[in-house]
Amino acid sequence: MPKNALYAQSGGVSAVINASAWGVIEAVRGHPAHFSTCYAARNGILGVLNEEIIDLDEEDPLTLASLRHTPGGAFGSCRFDLGDPDTDREQYERLVEVFKAHNIGYFFYNGGGGSMDTALKVSRMGDLMGYPITAVGVPKTIDNDMGYTDTSPGFGSAAKFIATTVREASLDVESAHTSSTRVFIIEVMGRHAGWLAAAAALAQEYDGRPPMLILFPEVPFDKSEFLTNLQMAVHCHGYCVVVAAEGIKNPDGSLFSVAQEHDVYAYTQLGGVAPRLGEMIRQETGHKLHWSVVDYLQRAARHLGAKTDVDQAYAVGRSAVEGVVAGNKSFVPVIKRLSNNPYRWGIDQVPLEQVASIERGMPKEFISPDGFGITAACRDYLRPLIGGEDFPPFESGLPCYPRIRGVLRPQRCPPMAYGSL
Numbered sequence: 001m002p003k004n005a006l007y008a009q010s011g012g013v014s015a016v017i018n019a020s021a022w023g024v025i026e027a028v029r030g031h032p033a034h035f036s037t038c039y040a041a042r043n044g045i046l047g048v049l050n051e052e053i054i055d056l057d058e059e060d061p062l063t064l065a066s067l068r069h070t071p072g073g074a075f076g077s078c079r080f081d082l083g084d085p086d087t088d089r090e091q092y093e094r095l096v097e098v099f100k101a102h103n104i105g106y107f108f109y110n111g112g113g114g115s116m117d118t119a120l121k122v123s124r125m126g127d128l129m130g131y132p133i134t135a136v137g138v139p140k141t142i143d144n145d146m147g148y149t150d151t152s153p154g155f156g157s158a159a160k161f162i163a164t165t166v167r168e169a170s171l172d173v174e175s176a177h178t179s180s181t182r183v184f185i186i187e188v189m190g191r192h193a194g195w196l197a198a199a200a201a202l203a204q205e206y207d208g209r210p211p212m213l214i215l216f217p218e219v220p221f222d223k224s225e226f227l228t229n230l231q232m233a234v235h236c237h238g239y240c241v242v243v244a245a246e247g248i249k250n251p252d253g254s255l256f257s258v259a260q261e262h263d264v265y266a267y268t269q270l271g272g273v274a275p276r277l278g279e280m281i282r283q284e285t286g287h288k289l290h291w292s293v294v295d296y297l298q299r300a301a302r303h304l305g306a307k308t309d310v311d312q313a314y315a316v317g318r319s320a321v322e323g324v325v326a327g328n329k330s331f332v333p334v335i336k337r338l339s340n341n342p343y344r345w346g347i348d349q350v351p352l353e354q355v356a357s358i359e360r361g362m363p364k365e366f367i368s369p370d371g372f373g374i375t376a377a378c379r380d381y382l383r384p385l386i387g388g389e390d391f392p393p394f395e396s397g398l399p400c401y402p403r404i405r406g407v408l409r410p411q412r413c414p415p416m417a418y419g420s421l
Helices: 017-029 044-049 061-069 089-101 113-129 155-176 195-203 223-237 273-285 307-325 376-386
Strands: 003-009 035-041 053-055 104-111 134-139 183-188 212-215 240-245 258-264 267-270 289-293 331-339 344-351
Touching (some): 017 061, 035 044, 061 307, 155 240, 155 376, 183 273, 195 212, 195 240, 195 376, 223 240, 240 273, 273 289, 307 331
Parallel strands (some): 003 035, 104 134
Antiparallel strands (some): 258 267, 331 344
16 A cells, blocks of 8 residues: 655745645656555654644645745745754654654755755665665755756745845935935845855846955955945946845854854854944944845745746655655755756756755855956856746735645654653
């Protein structure tokens, strides 16, 4: 008798993660001989541990299909890392207990590099605990820092939003810079990788407007060089746009700014770069300035989703299921670039252990020699990823995003002890 599939979402969500969800669900339902049914865990791996299993058969089919254009994490996400099997064995015993209770034989985990590590642990759990489970990673991260994939689903739409926002905001600054704001600072996400900051350069037209300085985590922040280049830009153009990744670092390797010193599940909350830069610039130059932090907006803006990104997110979801049907185990479907112009891409599969907890930063050849911009090679890489429009339906002037009901299956296991989490 076929076993059931379980899908779950993890980490910071994106504008297109639900497109991957629909890709998985639709593909599972297309193979009734291989899968009995498809469930979803509420709030990622925590939902499995807490036995919060969503019955997708209780959902309106049109609502499920609308996941392709709905942002956020429809089933709830989490930041939680499974412990070491040797010291936290009770977590794995609990997973087996829940999987057995709901006849789960296939687990699809949609997230970034850390989530791929969780998927790998679940995969290895099968041998450790003697329970047959096929675990597959479904890639997602707006940071574009996953290894072995040309791009990470979620990045293209976030990059499109940032480039659009910077282009529009810069026109505002340009309008009145002679008597008002001369410096506009925008802080974008990017803990260790500057891909999102780099995407802002796509806002520049062929004449180099708006004048822009980009601060990458990969390039140590040099206050003197930065201020010199800023003053030069303002002198030549009258104003300057500064795009800073949240994870920029001082020359000694320490973070330029941290929002909270404590860790939450090993994640230090970053932030505060823009206001700190603003105060520095104000004190050193006297320029009038404004700053903005796009924060969740960059990963939630589905109304401006890139069609390429939506198509790729959906494709990796389907490919995860098709790979299982083909007999593959413990893998991640990844994007492979076949050509730049015209842009063509395909899907490949790599072992989970090659992707788990791997972070890919910006290569040196993508950053301009002065450290404040991108090269032509980087522009050629980025441009196709923001291509195309895939607007959601609108209703009463606003994008329409239906919500799932989230009906849970009856629990069959005793509650897990709180201390085990």
